[in-house]
Amino acid sequence: MNDPVRRFxxxxxKALGHPARLALLxxxxxxxxxxxxxxxxLRCDQSTVSQQLSVLRNRGIVEGRKEGTTVCYRVRDPAIFRLLDDAREIFNNHSFIPSPVITGFTSGIALIIAxxxxxxxxxxxxxxxxxxLEKLWHYxxxxxxxxxxxxxLAGIVMATMILLPRVTTRxxxxxxxxxxxxxxxxxxxWDVAVIGDIPRTILLxxxxxxESIPWEHLSDLLPAAVSIAALGAIESLLCGTVGATIPAIRATNSTVARSATRAVKSVRCCAPRGVGTWNRTRRQR
Structure with missing residues (x-):
């Protein structure tokens, strides 16, 4: 019980045993x-942040550097991030949805889209x-x-998506x-198909x-509608679970990439159709 390594x-x-401290790291x-x-x-008051930083600093996990009237903190040993990532992996291994189910479902969706x-x-x-399958068999x-x-054009996009992350992920x-x-x-x-014109209004x-809903056939349509909604909910759940396994820095870049791509969708009126195909497949994965 007196082993110094065990005491350390x-x-x-113990210093890591608080959600706010883990969020700080x-x-x-x-x-x-x-x-x-x-x-x-963290959206916390300054006293709370300072208190949690003090615990981490006293245990030698972070260190401060004063710059004028401002104190900046950094992690002393980046190896702690590997420890946190391992803890996340353990959590994912014990999550409700098994990893093979997530991988199979998201890969299947990506293949169907492709x-x-x-x-x-x-x-x-x-x-x-x-x-x-019928479509693939036809080819x-x-x-x-x-x-x-x-x-x-598709090759240009694919090459860019493969090579650019090696230069920058921002x-x-x-x-x-x-x-x-x-x-x-x-x-x-080049005479290639384009996505289409920008809609002039969201009310097409x-x-x-x-008035256009066939209410007399509602009993026939309802099961299919519920099934589609359930599949969409499952897909969102699985994608969220996959996103939770991405380390913080990759999750941030991935979120920025998806947000930027969706933001420019409305102005891609001249973008060739094949350009966005591989991108959508990659996002499903």
């Missing part, structure tokens, strides 16, 4: 921050199919001649790929209204 471990984990992953910055991130968008990537038009039994313009590769591929198609005069002429 006991005091060390997560916010310090990207580098040092001032007390005011940490207070804004198959459904092959026409846009290849720049061809094939007959509609009832399901993804196998009826080989098509792809449009090299569409393939080139800029979403999908957005940069679209910004490169769209002017290439425009200035080269073909929108669903109460």
């Amino acid at each position: 471990k006991a005091e060390f984990f 997560d916010h310090l992953r990207n580098g040092e921050k001032s007390v005011n910055e940490l207070q804004a991130l 198959i459904g968008q092959l026409d846009n990537v290849l720049g061809v038009t094939t007959p509609k199919a009832e399901n993804a 196998v039994t009826n080989p098509v001649v792809p449009d090299w313009h569409a393939l080139a 800029i979403p590769g999908s957005l940069v790929g679209i910004m490169i591929a769209s002017p290439v198609a425009f200035f080269a005069g 002429d073909s929108r669903l209204t109460l």
Whole structure:
């Protein structure tokens, strides 16, 4: 019981035994921050933040640096983040939804989306199919001649999404790929399908209204509607579970990338269809 290593471990984990302290460490992953910055991130009063930082500092987990009247804190040993990530992994291993279920479901969705968008990537038009397997079988039994313009544009986006993260993760590769591929198609005069015009209003002429709902068939439509809503809820739950497994820095960049991509969707009126295909598949994964 007098083992100094065990005593250190006991005091060390005791210092970590508070959600606010763990949140502080997560916010310090990207580098040092001032007390005011940490207070804004935690949405706590300054006395609470200072108290929790004092506990971490006394245990040698963080250290402060005074700059004028401001005190900035940083983690002394980045190895603690590996410990926190291991704790997250243990939590995920004991979560309600098994990891194989999450992987299988999200990978299946990504595969279905990819198959459904092959026409846009290849720049061809094939007959509609009832399901993804039928669509894939049609490509196998009826080989098509792809449009090299569409393939080139899809290749630009895919190459950008693969290579750009090796340079920086602060800029979403999908957005940069679209910004490169769209002017290439425009200035080269390539005849490729585009997403469409920007809607002039959110109230479209073909929108669903109460008068257009076939109320006499409601009993037939309700089970299908409930099933679709349930599948959407399950997909959102699984995607949220997957997102919870991403380390803080990657989760932040991923969130920025998705937000930026969705923000520019409304202005991609000239973006080739195949450009966004691989991006959507990647996001599902």
